[in-house]
Amino acid sequence: MVKDSITADIVLRGGLVIDGGGGEGFAADVAIAGDTIVAVGPALDAPGARVVDVSGLVVAPGFIDVHTHDDLICITQPDMVPKISQGVTTVVAGNCGISAPLLRFDDAVAEPFNLLGAREDFAYDTFADYRRAVEAATPRVNVAALVGHSALRVLCLDDLERPATTAERARMDALLRDALDEGALGLSSGVFYAPAWAADVAELQGLAATVAAAGGVYTAHIRDEREGIIEALREAFQVAQGAAESGPAPLILSHHKCAGVRNWGRAAETLGLIDQARQRQPVHLDCYPYTAGSTIIRPDLADGEVEILINWSEPHPEMGGRTLKSIAEDWAVSEPEAAERLQPGGASYFQMAESDMRAILSHPCCMIGSDGLPHDTLPHPRLWGAFPRVLGHYARDLRLLSLEAAVRKMTGLAAETFRLKDRGRIAVGMKADVTVFDADAILDRATYEAPTQPAAGIAHVFVNGLLAWTEGGPTAGRAGRFLRRAN
């Protein structure tokens, strides 16, 4: 039988397709024309197309990093090597209530916005300005963005120590609507952080209702991931659910974890509560595959039980890479006192139990988000390693989950949950974001000691049909786009 020939620019020949839907991998060629996948099937005949031999390799949708703080780095350093080198083709910025558009700083960048970049990087007066700046930078990966509740507060409240007034709520709502009109994916909140912790449920509910009506999502870095985690989860459910006529806002619990030694072993309880909530409202999770978290240096987190590794410190850069305990001993002060002296800065907190993290990672509604901090001088290794670590260490080596399930978490599930149209699947008509990897070799190489190492086993990465990474390095071209919310 002679098969019809097709018109394509590129054919990925002889790979094992794991399509992002969760089903078993199958042998097929994948043909790309322009920025689109035009055929998936055996022995595709595309005269004149460039053929890439991918035999022995997995052909998967490009990975979607649903939890990032790449808002500004995607403009200032558009090569995005920490992400593309992992096979990531789309990042979701603006998480944890922390987003960059509209914010300006006269002096030092206020915490926690300093996770995003330097003062001069905050240069966008509207969400549309920000979107255009991303488009002009043409990052190596696609960028989608959430609007941060903490940023809205800073922009609209006279006093951050109390809930918003009715007039302030209306101002925040207007800015949020404006961003949603320009394609923002939804709202993020981080009532764990100072600019937002005085917010009450009513303040958040109003914004969540606006997001729900617009068809967006609501992501939450909950108030307390330690002993108060159950109450904090209930608060997030309430905020998302109380949204009103348009129904609940789809909730994504950011970097779900049971933090603090006294909280270890509780993942079964929190996941049980989440499963219960899922009976009445849409809830998903994201997590990164490590037992340490990372954020700004906060003295209140220095509980003497959790080991804390200093990643950077503005007043004491020489302390990067040392533990808070050893610094406190040198200085003959308590750990909270040492933390105070090291501020502003960033740290990794070894605050999770491996068994809890594994239970969360393998939960069917959990996606993968690196939560990498691209500006840290000695970043948590998740910035360079999260995705290959899930595929290599947890799926292949420990068999915690199947390769298909792992790929689904970082592709199809992420695109569906965040409403990214045309992404997250290997199928005809989808955009050609494709990651080709060696399932036997894939592994993270970034460590706490040497965190800026590209992963092993990523063979080729295509973004919108353009080869963006191959043979261990970036290519000459970049083709990332700003992705608007699909309705």
Ligand code: ZN
């Ligand atoms: Zn967070």
